[in-house]
Amino acid sequence: MNHATRAAKFVGDADRTTWHDETLWFVRAKRDKAVYAVPEFQDLRELASQIKDHTLSKLDTYLEQFEEQAKRNGVHIHWAADAAEHNAIILDIIRQHNATRVVKSKSMLTEECHLNPHLLSNGIEVVDTDLGERIIQLRDEAPSHLVLPAIHLKKEDVGETFFKHLGTAKGEVDPQVLTEAARQHLRARFLAAEVAISGVNFAVAETGGVVVCTNEGNADLGVNLAHVHIAAMGIEKLIPRLSDLAVFTRLLARSATGQPVTTYTSHYTKPAAGKEMHIVIVDNGRTKQLGRPDFRASLKCIRCGACMNTCPVYRRSGGHSYDFTVPGPIGAILSPNIDMKKHSSLPFASTLCGSCSDVCPVKIDIHTQLYKWRQVLGEANEIPASKKWSMKLMGRLLTSPKAFGVGGKLARHGIKYLPYSLTHARHFNVWAVARELPTPPKQSFREWYQQQANTTA
Amino acid sequence: MKVALFVPCYVDQFYPQVGIASLQLLEKLGVKAEFPAAQTCCGQPLANSGCEKDALPIYRHYVDTFSDYDYVVAPSGSCVYHVRKHFDKLEQTPAVQQVRTSAYDLIDFITTVLGVTEIPGTFPHRVGLHLSCHGQRGLHQANESEITPVRDGQLRRLLGSLNGIELTELDRNDECCGFGGTFCVSEAAISARMGQDRVADHERNGTTVLTGGDMSCLMHLEGIVRRRQLPMRVLHAAEILNGTLS
Ligand code: SF4
Numbered sequence: 039m040n041h042a043t044r045a046a047k048f049v050g051d052a053d054r055t056t057w058h059d060e061t062l063w064f065v066r067a068k069r070d071k072a073v074y075a076v077p078e079f080q081d082l083r084e085l086a087s088q089i090k091d092h093t094l095s096k097l098d099t100y101l102e103q104f105e106e107q108a109k110r111n112g113v114h115i116h117w118a119a120d121a122a123e124h125n126a127i128i129l130d131i132i133r134q135h136n137a138t139r140v141v142k143s144k145s146m147l148t149e150e151c152h153l154n155p156h157l158l159s160n161g162i163e164v165v166d167t168d169l170g171e172r173i174i175q176l177r178d179e180a181p182s183h184l185v186l187p188a189i190h191l192k193k194e195d196v197g198e199t200f201f202k203h204l205g206t207a208k209g210e211v212d213p214q215v216l217t218e219a220a221r222q223h224l225r226a227r228f229l230a231a232e233v234a235i236s237g238v239n240f241a242v243a244e245t246g247g248v249v250v251c252t253n254e255g256n257a258d259l260g261v262n263l264a265h266v267h268i269a270a271m272g273i274e275k276l277i278p279r280l281s282d283l284a285v286f287t288r289l290l291a292r293s294a295t296g297q298p299v300t301t302y303t304s305h306y307t308k309p310a311a312g313k314e315m316h317i318v319i320v321d322n323g324r325t326k327q328l329g330r331p332d333f334r335a336s337l338k339c340i341r342c343g344a345c346m347n348t349c350p351v352y353r354r355s356g357g358h359s360y361d362f363t364v365p366g367p368i369g370a371i372l373s374p375n376i377d378m379k380k381h382s383s384l385p386f387a388s389t390l391c392g393s394c395s396d397v398c399p400v401k402i403d404i405h406t407q408l409y410k411w412r413q414v415l416g417e418a419n420e421i422p423a424s425k426k427w428s429m430k431l432m433g434r435l436l437t438s439p440k441a442f443g444v445g446g447k448l449a450r451h452g453i454k455y456l457p458y459s460l461t462h463a464r465h466f467n468v469w470a471v472a473r474e475l476p477t478p479p480k481q482s483f484r485e486w487y488q489q490q491a492n493t494t495a
Numbered sequence: 496m497k498v499a500l501f502v503p504c505y506v507d508q509f510y511p512q513v514g515i516a517s518l519q520l521l522e523k524l525g526v527k528a529e530f531p532a533a534q535t536c537c538g539q540p541l542a543n544s545g546c547e548k549d550a551l552p553i554y555r556h557y558v559d560t561f562s563d564y565d566y567v568v569a570p571s572g573s574c575v576y577h578v579r580k581h582f583d584k585l586e587q588t589p590a591v592q593q594v595r596t597s598a599y600d601l602i603d604f605i606t607t608v609l610g611v612t613e614i615p616g617t618f619p620h621r622v623g624l625h626l627s628c629h630g631q632r633g634l635h636q637a638n639e640s641e642i643t644p645v646r647d648g649q650l651r652r653l654l655g656s657l658n659g660i661e662l663t664e665l666d667r668n669d670e671c672c673g674f675g676g677t678f679c680v681s682e683a684a685i686s687a688r689m690g691q692d693r694v695a696d697h698e699r700n701g702t703t704v705l706t707g708g709d710m711s712c713l714m715h716l717e718g719i720v721r722r723r724q725l726p727m728r729v730l731h732a733a734e735i736l737n738g739t740l741s
Contacts, residue, residue, distance in 0.1 A: 046684035055688065063667070074644050348641065350671045354688050387682060389675030389689075390543065391628035396641035409543070409581075416545030425681075429541045433549040436504075437556045442535045446508040468680055472687030473718025476509040483507045483514035487530045 040383035045355035054192070059353040061189065066347040068296030069397070076292070086285050087401035090338035093276050094328065100243040100276045101319065107246025111308040114316040121151035124320045128153060128235065128268055129160055131316055135266055137232035140164040143171075143257035144250060145237030146341060147270045147320060149181060150363040153235075164235075165227045167256040169220055176203045182357025184364060185294045185343035190356050224256075234260035236306075238271035238317075239340070240286060244279045247307035248317060251290060251300040258304050268316045269306065273324050274337040286340060289399035293342040327375045332410045336371045338400040345394035345404060351387055360384060367394035371407040374415065382420035385411035443484065450478040498528040499561055501569040501598075504536045506710050513710050516733040517570045517601050523737070524609055528568060533560045539577040543676045547584060554585055562590035564597060566608065570733050572600040572630025572709045573676075580633070601733060602708045603636055606649040612656065616738045619659030623702030624651060625693065625716060626669045627709035636708070640669050650708050650732055657735070663700045670696075674715035690719045698725060705729045 049055050073079050093100055105115045118124035124147075132140060140162055142148065154175070157164045166175045170188035174181055176199050181187030188196070193211045200206040206219045236257045240249040248269050250257045261267045277283060291297040309315035328334055346352045346366035357365035362373040362381060367388060373381035385408045394404040415421055435441050469475065481489070498521070502514040514530075521528045537557055538550035557578065561567045569575050578598040585591045605611050626648065630636045637648025646668055654660055673679070673689025680686075694716055697705055705720070707713050710731050717729035 042682045042684070045682060049684045049688050059692070070640065070644070073641075080642065350673065350689050351682070351685055354685050354692075386545070386678070387685075389628065389671050389673060389678050389686075391671035391675075392632035393628070393639075393641060393669075393671065396632060396639050412543065412545035413547045416547065421545045425544055425677075426546065429544050429546040430549050433541055433546070433553060436536045436538065436541075437552045439533045439535055442504070446504065450508045468683035469718070471683060472691065472722060473715065474721040475718065476505075476714055478509060479511050481511055483502050483511035484530070484532065486511050486515060488532075 039361075041355070041359055041361075041387040042383065044359040044361065045351075045387065048356040048359055049354055055354050057192065058190065058356060062347045062353045065186075065295060066344075066397075069293055069344060069347065070296075072292040072296040072298065076288070079292075082285055082289055083399055083401050086289055086340075086399060087338065089277060089282050089285065090400050091335075093278055094274070094334060094337055097273060097276065097328065100278060101273060103243040104241055104246055104276060105319075107244070108317060109246070111246050112315070113246065113308060114314065116316060116318045118318055118320045118322070120322050121320075124148075124151045124270065124318055124322065125153050125156040127318050128270070129157060129162070131266065131268055132157070132162055132233050135232060135314075137266070138162055139227070139230050140233045140235060141167050141227055141231040141256075141260040141264065142235040143167045143237070143260050144239075144252055145235060145270055146181070146184060146363060147237060147272055148235060151270075151320070151322065153270075165224070165231075167224055167228065167260055168252075168254055169217065172220060172224065173199055176200075180358065180363070182365060183343055183346055184341050184366075190358065228259050228263055231260060231264045233266045233268060234264035235268045235270065236261060238269050238275050239290070240277050240283060241271050241275045241317075242278075242280050242283065243276055245307060247280075247305050248275075249283060250304050250306065251287070251302065252304070253295075253297075253301045255302045258302060261304075261306065262310075266314045266316070267306065267309065268318060270318045270320060272320050272322070274339075290340055290342050293344040293397070293399040323376050327372070330375070332414075333371060333375060333407055335402050336368065336375075336404075336407060338402050339368050339372075340400055342399055344397045344399065348393045348397045349388075350391065350393070351389065355387070360387070367404045367408065368402070371404060371411060374411050378415065378418060378420055382415050385409075385415060386421075443482075446482060450482065496526065496566065497564045498526050498566045498568060499564040500528040500530050501534060501537075501561070501567050501574065502530065503569060503571045503574050503710070505714065506570065509714070510710055510731070513570050513731040513733055516731065516737040517568070520601075520605075520733050520737040521568065524605060524611060526609070529564075531560050535560075537574045537577050539574060539581075540676055542577065542581055543678075547581070551584065554582055558582075558585070558590050558594050561594045561597070566597050566599055566604065567594060568599050568601050568604045570601045570708070570710060570731060572603075572627050572634055572636065573711060574598075575600045575603075576629040576633035600630055600634060600636065600708060602630075602649050602653065603634060605653065605736075612652060614653055614656055614736050616736070617658040618654075618704075618735055620704045621661045621663055621701050622654060622704045622706055622735070623663040623665065623697040623700065624654070625672060625697075625705060625707035625709075625712055626650075627707055627712045628669075628671050630708050631669055637669070640667075653736060654706070654732065663697065663702045665696045665700055667696055672712045672716055674712045676711070679715060686715070687719070690715050694719050694723070694725070694727075697727065703727060704735070706732050706735055708732050
């Protein structure tokens with residue numbers, strides 16, 4: 039199934055689409071307000087972009103520096119080439135502690151690596167502790183947004199889920215009541231957890247520490263209660279110095295939700311006395327992307343989700359229409375790197391309007407990369423054959439002024455003389471499902487121009 | 496100054512009045528533009544579909560047709576953006592560089608090259624601007640809402656100089672209309688919905704004449720306006736500025 043098919047399904051529910059669009063636009067508008075209030079915001083973007091470019095150009099050096107520092111701090115460092123290794127390493131650490139109960143917070147990477155099913159099938163109970171993530175975990179769904187994983191759900195959907203799994207009253211939709219139920223439910227999990235897994239927003243090479251930004255504080259609760267903390271990070275999370283961090287914390291929350299800063303910005307540098315801290319550093323396709331000069335900049339992403347909130351396609355098609363861990367415009371340039379065939383329709387799920395590139399706090403040229411992916415996919419024959427052939431034919435037509443004139447005339451007269459029921463038939467012409475065709479004029483411009491020339495000559 | 500008019504294929508066939516208005520408007524501003532008959536297309540539909548290689552002969556034909564001119568002006572920002580940005584795929588001969596730097600959107604040409612800031616005329620209507628993405632974010636013809644709250648731009652200024660005109664303020668100033676070239680067919684459902692939402696914003700805010708600088712977006716929006724039989728006229732900005740309509 040391609041993006042268009044999944045998107046058509048989502049947009050088929052007009053009311054839900056309106057609601058989804060308006061909710062995310064509200065977040066985009068909040069972002070605008072927060073951004074306008076910082077006069078140097080564009081300079082910050084430029085600075086962040088340069089820091090990330092620089093880091094990526096010396097990633098090996100910074101990774102080594104980070105590892106060295108972290109080890110000096112008493113942290114265990116693990117390297118994972120792919121998802122399978124990542125999952126195996128984490129399971130191994132959990133088993134070494136004879137643990138069976140795990141809490142998890144703020145990690146798209148473990149989502150990307152499908153850690154949960156792996157742990158569950160090995161008898162480990164793993165609970166996502168962020169509210170949104172817990173909701174979709176109970177529903178056995180994937181997140182539909184980077185920052186707002188359950189944004190595709192209305193409070194009625196959540197009420198139904200909690201009725202089924204947490205024993206709230208049927209029909210309960212009061213967010214206060216629902217949140218409280220989740221809180222009580224999670225509290226028991228926090229207290230029982232032996233191991234806490236967290237994501238990483240930034241890893242500082244200079245200090246060997248990792249930084250996690252949250253609003254709910256669940257990462258901190260989990261990490262501080264459990265005996266073992268496992269932080270999982272992609273290799274692209276590095277920044278060189280602690281002093282660089284301020285640039286990114288100023289950009290992240292403003293871009294994500296319009297907050298000046300996230301409620302919690304927690305630094306984890308070393309394990310507390312008697313406890314253990316592990317960091318799993320994961321590649322999983324990232325060095326491959328690093329090796330593609332046209333797409334390298336996609337690794338600068340700090341996962342703020344702003345490109346999703348602003349994307350007019352995402353807002354109307356929902357995150358699941360992308361069928362990839364990272365949806366939206368950024369997902370559409372990350373996913374073909376992982377599986378070109380499976381995700382071949384995603385770079386086409388855009389009008390190339392460029393809003394994503396303008397909103398991106400680290401200045402990733404997202405829409406330019408979408409355009410470039412289209413060429414790569416076209417060359418690799420990963421676009422529909424019908425499209426390929428019609429484009430080839432069009433190519434011929436458009437290099438010959440004569441054939442072009444005739445073709446245009448045929449099209450114009452075709453519309454004029456064919457019955458409306460045919461030109462506007464759904465199956466022949468998807469344009470006409472929602473739009474009228476232009477009314478063909480008597481004369482084309484070139485005919486008019488020629489006539490003018492003749493009369494004045 | 497040797498100026499050529501580039502009329503995109505669909506404008507040639509379906510909106511000749513836009514080509515005519517562009518030509519006449521330029522003439523009123525003292526520029527006599529030619530229409531080279533050998534012109535076809537800039538190749539954008541192919542390239543945006545992932546068939547850039549198949550578009551190269553079209554690019555070359557475009558260069559052959561237009562490299563002799565000081566300026567090539569088109570009533571469509573997206574074609575201009577394509578020529579400027581994506582003809583980098585050709586070997587950068589002087590002719591190629593010439594067409595890339597000489598390509599101008601009509602409104603940009605009037606503002607930047609001719610230095611015109613006011614157009615004499617009257618248009619007593621509530622006019623809603625559709626800011627086309629390629630012109631706005633690609634060619635920087637108007638401010639982006641992602642960057643600044645200030646609503647300013649070339650077309651807004653030119654239209655604003657007409658007597659009696661009233662520009663409507665939209666809830667979402669510069670959101671894409673969803674046309675997107677072949678996107679309107681390959682993602683028909685989302686494209687239609689985006690267009691409907693754009694039109695609804697104009698409707699809500701009192702637009703009676705919907706205009707813009709790029710006929711492709713306007714064709715899409717007009718299709719929706721007509722399907723919904725709304726009392727809203729859709730006109731290319733050249734038609735308004737030329738004073739052919741009132
Ligand atoms: S690509 Fe940019 S806007 Fe999108 S999530 Fe990443 S950092 Fe944010």
